[in-house]
Amino acid sequence: MKAFLQRLYSDYGMPSRLCTYERLVRAAHGAGFVQTSVRDFFDRVRSGQVAGKKFIVHRHDIDTDLRTTRKLFEIEKKHGIRSSYYFRLSTLDFDLMREIEAYGSEASYHYEELAAFAKKHRLKDPALVRQRLPEIRDIFRDNVKWFEAQFGRKIRTVASHGDFANRRLKLNNAEILADQALRRECGIECEAYDAALLDHIDLYIADRPPPQYYCPASPFDMLDKHDRICLVTHPRQVETNWAENTKANLSRFYEAVIW
Template identity: 65%
Template sequence: MNTVMNRLYADYVMPSRLPLYEDFIRAAGNAGYAQISVRQYVHALREQDPRRQQKVIVHRHDIDTDLRTARKLFEIEKEYGIKASYYFRLSTLDFALMNEIEEYGSEASYHYEELATFAKKHDIKDPAVIHARLGDIRDDFARNFDLIEDRLGRKLTTVASHGDFANRRLELSNTEILKDRALRERCGIECETYDRSLLDNIDMYISDRPFPQYYRPLSPFDALGQYARICFLTHPRQWETNWIENTRDNLFRLYEGVTW
């Protein structure tokens, strides 16, 4: 019962937490942290840029749902002159917003999930069958990746795996897709956000969580001063309620759970 009530509160009642996000940006700036996108940090690592050793917040937003709140996050960041990465699913692609993000100097790229999508579409529940079909799944990824680049008119260099309930049931991450080096080279992907080459250069990786936890493993405010290189992963849904989007997503998730 508590779980249901917590979910209802988080999805429909919770006051906006966007002022808290603004407070964190301000606190990080006052503490001397550079605040940059995943793409900027990857380039800093590759080029031996001094920022790779300085105090830095790498901002990553996964746009699972709720473009309205995604834009609000972007507007806050513009006010403070910081940069971030926004990863859009096929279901949340908004090329007008993505171009605005890129023109500002932040990053708009792909939050991919072809492995989970393929499993649900073809009613596959056996991980061994998924491994046998990875060639087809990678073809789907490449096709979608190319379509996004073509529509956006820009090169995508980093991507982020989405986590779906199907991945948890299969015990297979969407990152399996990009274990193929030839696919990465063909698409020009420099980094997947769960690559060890990136994570090994992060001192603390923090993700937002639904009410009542809010953050894992600790509050980003508490991390300031304790850790030099912080990656902060956020999702619009955790910062402001959107009744229409949350209801649509909840119903679709229920439908998929019943039919797969």
């Protein structure tokens, strides 16, 4: 019951945390942090431009709620910072994505083909899912090509989405990109969970529903303790959107039932 009430509060009663996010952006600026995207930070790592500087790598996973996504983007434009926005196929907004890129931030793909395939074909055995990885990779390849054609831009970094099916299967969507030939073919230079990126991050923080809000610690408390922080946020954890949350909850319930 406690978990249910906390979820109800998170989805329908939580006050907006947009002001908290803006306060963090200001605090990080005051502490001398460069606030940038996954793509930009990865480029700086490869060119040896991170030594002696402090960074917050802002990554937004757009699982739901384009309304709050736009509000986050407006805050970042106001303060002149950059970030990465990773969109699922279900949350694509190419006009917004082109605005994000034109500004200098990154818009790219939050992929989930492994989980989607398992649910579609009602596969609950991880071994059976792995046997179908060639098919799943073909779907990923086709989706990336379609994504880029519609977007009108090449994408260079992507981020794996975490679905309830991934947790049940104990399989990560990132297994798709364990195939280096597929990476080369698609031009994917960095997956957001790659060691080549995260080995240069001191602390990885992800947002959480209330009452926790952040895991493993609040970024406010870490600004004077770490020089390179990756902060992952989701619009759903920043501001409640009754319509979007209800839609997402019903969709997940339906998928769980038919799977």
